Amino acid sequence: MTQLDLALNNTSTLPSAESLTHPYARYGLAVVLAFHTDGKLLQSLNEEQLREGLARALESGLNFFRMETKDDPQHQQELRFRPISLDRLRADPGLVSGSLASQGKYLFPSIVASDKQVKGTFADVEKVLADLRDKTARLDRMSDLKRSIAPIAGEINNGGKEKVNQRGTLFEAACAAVATVTPEKPAAQFGGSNTGIFPDLDMAHLTEFVRVFHQFQAEGSNRLNGKPAKNGKYRRPPLHDGNYPDAPRDDAFGAVGLLAAMGYWGSRAGETTRRETIAALDSLEDRPLYLISYDGVSHAQFTHHVIELAKAGSLQTIINDFYHEARPYAVYDEPYLRTDLPLVRHFYFATSRFLQRFDAPALRDFLSTRAEYPPSTDLLLGVYFMQVENIPRHIVESARALGQWINRTAYFVADEDTAEGTQNRPQAVRKAKAKVLVEFESAIMSADSPEDMLHRVSTRAGRLLQGDAPAEATAYFDASAVGEEISFRTAQHLLIAYLRLRTAKTPELLPNGTGGTPAVTAADDDSDLAEQETQE
Amino acid sequence: MNLNLLELPPHFLTVAILTVDALSPLSMVAKMPGKYYRSQAAPTDDMLYGLLENALGWHISEKDRNDLIKRIQKKHGKTAQASGVGFKSLLQFHLRFGIRVETPSEAVLRYDDYWSQHLRTGGLEFFGGSREHDARLIPLVNAAAEKQISLTDSGGVRDEEAIGDFRPGDKINFSVVRPYFPRYYVTPTPREYVVPATAYQYRVETSPDVAEMIADALEDPAAPLYLGSNDGWVEATWRIFPEAKG
Numbered sequence: 080m081t082q083l084d085l086a087l088n089n090t091s092t093l094p095s096a097e098s099l100t101h102p103y104a105r106y107g108l109a110v111v112l113a114f115h116t117d118g119k120l121l122q123s124l125n126e127e128q129l130r131e132g133l134a135r136a137l138e139s140g141l142n143f144f145r146m147e148t149k150d151d152p153q154h155q156q157e158l159r160f161r162p163i164s165l166d167r168l169r170a171d172p173g174l175v176s177g178s179l180a181s182q183g184k185y186l187f188p189s190i191v192a193s194d195k196q197v198k199g200t201f202a203d204v205e206k207v208l209a210d211l212r213d214k215t216a217r218l219d220r221m222s223d224l225k226r227s228i229a230p231i232a233g234e235i236n237n238g239g240k241e242k243v244n245q246r247g248t249l250f251e252a253a254c255a256a257v258a259t260v261t262p263e264k265p266a267a268q269f270g271g272s273n274t275g276i277f278p279d280l281d282m283a284h285l286t287e288f289v290r291v292f293h294q295f296q297a298e299g300s301n302r303l304n305g306k307p308a309k310n311g312k313y314r315r316p317p318l319h320d321g322n323y324p325d326a327p328r329d330d331a332f333g334a335v336g337l338l339a340a341m342g343y344w345g346s347r348a349g350e351t352t353r354r355e356t357i358a359a360l361d362s363l364e365d366r367p368l369y370l371i372s373y374d375g376v377s378h379a380q381f382t383h384h385v386i387e388l389a390k391a392g393s394l395q396t397i398i399n400d401f402y403h404e405a406r407p408y409a410v411y412d413e414p415y416l417r418t419d420l421p422l423v424r425h426f427y428f429a430t431s432r433f434l435q436r437f438d439a440p441a442l443r444d445f446l447s448t449r450a451e452y453p454p455s456t457d458l459l460l461g462v463y464f465m466q467v468e469n470i471p472r473h474i475v476e477s478a479r480a481l482g483q484w485i486n487r488t489a490y491f492v493a494d495e496d497t498a499e500g501t502q503n504r505p506q507a508v509r510k511a512k513a514k515v516l517v518e519f520e521s522a523i524m525s526a527d528s529p530e531d532m533l534h535r536v537s538t539r540a541g542r543l544l545q546g547d548a549p550a551e552a553t554a555y556f557d558a559s560a561v562g563e564e565i566s567f568r569t570a571q572h573l574l575i576a577y578l579r580l581r582t583a584k585t586p587e588l589l590p591n592g593t594g595g596t597p598a599v600t601a602a603d604d605d606s607d608l609a610e611q612e613t614q615e
Numbered sequence: 616m617n618l619n620l621l622e623l624p625p626h627f628l629t630v631a632i633l634t635v636d637a638l639s640p641l642s643m644v645a646k647m648p649g650k651y652y653r654s655q656a657a658p659t660d661d662m663l664y665g666l667l668e669n670a671l672g673w674h675i676s677e678k679d680r681n682d683l684i685k686r687i688q689k690k691h692g693k694t695a696q697a698s699g700v701g702f703k704s705l706l707q708f709h710l711r712f713g714i715r716v717e718t719p720s721e722a723v724l725r726y727d728d729y730w731s732q733h734l735r736t737g738g739l740e741f742f743g744g745s746r747e748h749d750a751r752l753i754p755l756v757n758a759a760a761e762k763q764i765s766l767t768d769s770g771g772v773r774d775e776e777a778i779g780d781f782r783p784g785d786k787i788n789f790s791v792v793r794p795y796f797p798r799y800y801v802t803p804t805p806r807e808y809v810v811p812a813t814a815y816q817y818r819v820e821t822s823p824d825v826a827e828m829i830a831d832a833l834e835d836p837a838a839p840l841y842l843g844s845n846d847g848w849v850e851a852t853w854r855i856f857p858e859a860k861g
Contacts, residue, residue: 101646101653224647233649235734237700242736245649279720365721369653376651376805377727
C-alpha cells in the first residue's frame with residue numbers, strides 16, 4: 080500500500096497499477112481497463128470485478144487464437160478466414176496445435192507464441208483463467224511466470240542450483256497472459272515469428288493508445304481475406320503483415336510502419352479521432368516500443384521529427400514509396416525486388432534505423448548503400464537536414480537544386496546515349512544513369528577538401544552532362560567552401576542524398592520493360608528547371 | 616560491520632541528499648528477467664538499498680540475512696518488503712526515500728546489447744555453452760565436435776569410463792560428462808541498457824547515527840558501487856543537512 084493509500088484511508092488490498100513496472104504486463108492491464116471493466120478505473124473496482132475483467136480479456140483473446148477458411152485454394156480466388164471459437168478449440172485439442180498451417184488453420188499474429196509450443200500457451204492461459212474464476216486463489220499468490228504466458232520471462236538460476244522460472248503474483252501473470260493473447264495490440268509476423276508491438280507508456284496514456292488503436296484496427300477488417308498461393312496451396316492473409324490497415328510489407332519497417340499508418344489514418348479521420356490519434360502519437364515520442372516475439376525482443380524509439388511526419392500523414396507515403404521504388408544500384412539486374420538478398424536487407428535495416436535514430440551516424444549508414452530514392456523522400460531529407468543538422472534553408476535548397484539537376488540531366492544523357500532498339504531499353508537507360516550518378520558520388524566522397532569537391536563536381540558536370548551546374552547551386556558551393564555553416568562531411572552527405580533523389584518529372588524505370596514517357600524532353604531542359612523549383 | 620544500530624527504534628529526523636551519477640550504462644531490471652532484460656529508467660528503492668548496503672559492506676548470506684530480518688521485524692513490529700528477486704534489505708526500517716529527482720523515461724538513451732548470461736543446469740545445454748571443463752574431457756569434446764559421438768539426455772552409455780574409452784558412433788549419456796563441468800555455461804542474452812541524461816537525486820530521511828554510518832561508508836565504499844547489473848558502476852555522494860527536519 081502506498082503512502083497515498085494510507086492517507087486516503089484506502090485499505091483496498093487490490094494490486095495497484097504501479098506494481099506493474101514491466102510494460103508487457105502493463106499493456107495487458109490497459110486492455111482490461113479499456114474494454115472489460117465497463118469503463119471503471121482501477122481504483123474503483125472491487126476484486127471480483129477485476130478478476131472478471133481479466134478473465135473476460137483472456138477469453139476474448141482465446142477467441143482470436145486460430146483462424147480457418149472454408150474456401151478451397153485450388154478452386155477459389157479468394158480465401159476468407161474467420162476465427163475459430165474458443166468452444167470449438169476446447170472441444171477439439173487437435174485444433175489448438177499440430178501441423179495445422181498446411182490446412183490453412185493459421186495462428187493469429189497477435190498470439191505471441193511459436194507453433195512448436197503453442198499448446199503450452201493455450202493450456203497455461205486456460206489455467207490462469209481457471210485460477211481467476213476460482214475464489215480460493217488469491218490475486219497476490221505467487222506463481223511461476225512461464226514463457227508460455229510471458230515470453231520475455233525465462234528460467235534463470237538466481238543463486239539456485241537449477242534454472243527455475245521466476246515468480247510473480249497471479250495478478251501479474253494474468254496481466255501478462257492478456258498481453259500475450261489479446262488481439263487489441265499491433266501485431267504482425269516478423270521473420271516467421273508472431274510479434275507484438277508494445278509501447279512503454281504510463282497507464283493513462285497506454286489506455287488511450289489501446290482505445291485509439293482499437294478504432295484504427297477496425298478499419299482493416301478485410302485483412303482477413305487473402306488469395307491462395309500460386310501452386311494452389313493455402314496462404315496467409317494480409318493480416319500477418321500487420322493487423323492494422325496499410326501495414327508495411329517488409330519486416331524491417333515494422334515499428335515505424337505502425338506509426339506511419341496510424342498517423343495516416345488519423346489525419347484523414349473526423350476531428351475527435353484526429354485529435355486523439357495526435358495525442359497518442361505524441362505520447363510515443365522518445366518512448367520505447369518493444370517488439371516482443373517468442374524468439375526474441377528488440378525495441379524501437381522515435382524522435383519527434385519522425386512523429387511529426389507521421390501525424391501529418393506524410394510518413395506513410397514516404398515508406399510506401401520507398402518500399403515500392405527504392406532499389407540499390409547493385410541489384411538493378413534483378414527482374415523483381417528480392418528482399419532476401421543481404422544487400423537489400425542491410426539497406427532496409429539502415430533505413431529503418433535512420434528513421435529511428437535520425438542522427439548523423441544513422442544517416443551515414445543509410446547513405447552507405449547506393450540507391451535511387453523516390454521523390455517523396457525529399458520531405459524526409461529536408462526535415463533531417465534543416466531540423467536536425469540545422470543547416471539554413473537556402474543552403475539545403477541550393478544543394479537540392481544541384482542534386483536534382485545532376486539526377487535529371489543524368490537521365491537525359493543516359494536516354495540519349497542508349498540506342499533506340501536496345502533490348503530491354505528502360506533497364507539499359509537505368510543502368511547508364513546509375514553509372515553517371517555513381518561517378519559523381521565517387522568524386523564527391525574521394526575529395527580532400529570542399530574546393531576539391533566542387534572542382535570535381537564542376538568538371539564532371541561539364542564532361543558527363545555537357546552542361547554547367549545551375550546558378551541556384553551557388554549558395555551551396557559558397558557555403559561549402561567557407562565551411563562555417565556546414566562542415567565538409569555534411570556538405571558531401573547533403574549533395575549525395577539529393578543527387579540520388581529521383582525528381583518527380585523523370586520517369587521511374589521499371590526493370591520488366593515498362594517505363595513512363597518523360598514529361599519533358601531534353602530540349603526543354605533549362606526552362607524546366609524554373610518550373611520544377613516551384614513544384615518541389 | 617556494526618549492525619547494532621538496527622536494533623534501535625527507527626526515527627527519521629535527519630535529512631540527507633543522495634546523488635547517484637552513472638559512470639557507465641545501467642541495466643536496472645526489476646521484473647520478468649530471463650529471455651530479455653528490460654531496464655527501468657531509474658532505480659527502484661530496493662536497488663538503492665542494495666547500493667548502500669554494498670557500500671557498507673553488508674554482504675550477508677541469505678540464511679543469516681533472513682534470521683536478522685526476522686529479529687528486526689519482531690523488534691519493530693513491521694513486515695519486511697522484498698524485492699522481485701527476494702532481496703530483503705536490512706536498511707529498509709531505518710531509512711526511507713522521499714522526493715526524488717530522476718531523469719524521466721523519455722530522456723534516457725536506451726539500447727539493447729548482448730550480455731553473457733551465466734546459467735547452471737543439469738541438462739544438455741551445458742555442453743554447447745561452456746568452455747570450462749576438465750582437461751580429461753578434451754578427447755571426448757573433440758570427438759563430439761567432429762560428430763563422431765553424440766551426447767544424449769536419455770539412454771546411452773552410462774559407464775563412467777566412457778570418457779577415455781569411447782568408439783565412434785557411441786551415444787553417451789550426459790550424466791557421465793556433467794561432473795566435469797564445474798562452473799557455468801554462458802549464453803548471450805539481449806539486455807537493455809539505459810544511459811541517464813542527469814544524475815539521480817534522492818531526499819533521504821533517516822536517523823543521525825545511520826546517516827553518519829552511511830556517510831563514512833560512501834567516503835570509502837567496501838565494494839564498487841553499482842546499480843542494476845554489476846557492470847553499471849556509479850558514483851554516489853551523500854550530503855547531510857543537520858538543520859533540516861524530516
